[in-house]
Amino acid sequence: MTLPNVHKLYAVIEGTWPAAVKQALGPWSIRLDDSGSSRVGAATAEAPVTEDDLPIAEEAMRDGGQAPLFMIRAGEADLDAMLAARGYVIKDPVNLYAVPVAALTQERPPPVTTFEVWPPLAVQREIWQDGGVGPGRIAIMDRARQPKTTILGRLNDQPAGTLFVGIAGDCAMIHALEIAVAHRRQGLARHMSVAAAFWAQAQGADYLTLVTTQSNGAANPLYTSLGMTLVGQYHYRILRE
Structure with a gap:
């Protein structure tokens, strides 16, 4: 039996551990939640992004009372590097089983x-x-x-x-x-x-x-x-x- 791939498991996380608020904003999915759980408080890129797109997500998260937090998934090395250059630090590297x-x-x-x-x-x-x-x-x-x-x-x-x-x-x-x-x-x-x-x-x-x-x-x-x-x-x- 072929195991589900990593992209499918991203959707399973979302389906079984849902944020209080999720909204599409430009190329981003913005999640807001007061639980302190990163899984429901991180923004994700749903389309290619540039540095000009980052303030959109940052402002939305700050307006929601959260520090800017992004989930970096497989294939998102460019976004990872972009955030690192802006001073973002790695938090909680995760394994999926x-x-x-x-x-x-x-x-x-x-x-x-x-x-x-x-x-x-x-x-x-x-x-x-x-x-x-x-x-x-x-x-x-x-x-x-x-x-x-x-x-x-x-x-x-x-x-x-x-x-x-x-x-x-x-x-x-x-x-x-x-x-x-x-x-x-x-x-x-x-x-x-x-x-x-x-x-x-x-x-x-x-x-x-x-x-x-x-x-x-x-x-x-x-x-x-x-x-x-x-x-x-x-x-x-x-x-x-």
């Missing part, structure tokens, strides 16, 4: 380890809050289109982890996977990812996908060990003001 759901649905997680829950429970919100995933990001989950769910993970009869997963097209994408500090490095993230794959398969999705920062020393080895394939990368450029 994908795997057929069938590769992860050979064996279910242990009983009473994972649960499909929608809407998320208060204890899940607490785990997210402790991990820096606040109300703004919960609002993103709330406005994402169905099908979607969360996975609650339990260890030692205690709530121990949570994630959000949504579907766009034939791809499910995991967001905001968080394990409580006291329960890390015990395999729960693996079980929750597999549970997300079973849920995705039941919804008719063919692939499980996700994005994680390249600097995440725990997540990247986990997803590789699950058989997920690195299908692309991107990064942001932000103007420090």
Whole structure:
């Protein structure tokens, strides 16, 4: 089975983690959101751009209360260089992973380890809050289109982890996977990812996908060990003001 390419995954990000406001402005897509999540606060170029086009996006983001932030995708080296020359610095280089759901649905997680829950429970919100995933990001989950769910993970009869997963097209994408500090490095993230794959398969999705920062020393080895394939990368450029 051919994996989805990086350009398809850009659309899956947008479909499963939507901005509060998205508008077309000249050659740009402008996203505005007060969650602090770069995925919903970055402008993208939808047509060739010149230096004369940059102030259009910068002004729109500042008017929306955001620092200028651009997502640099595959094939956008010219835009990357243009922003670098204007003093924009790289923020959060990201890896994009994908795997057929069938590769992860050979064996279910242990009983009473994972649960499909929608809407998320208060204890899940607490785990997210402790991990820096606040109300703004919960609002993103709330406005994402169905099908979607969360996975609650339990260890030692205690709530121990949570994630959000949504579907766009034939791809499910995991967001905001968080394990409580006291329960890390015990395999729960693996079980929750597999549970997300079973849920995705039941919804008719063919692939499980996700994005994680390249600097995440725990997540990247986990997803590789699950058989997920690195299908692309991107990064942001932000103007420090």
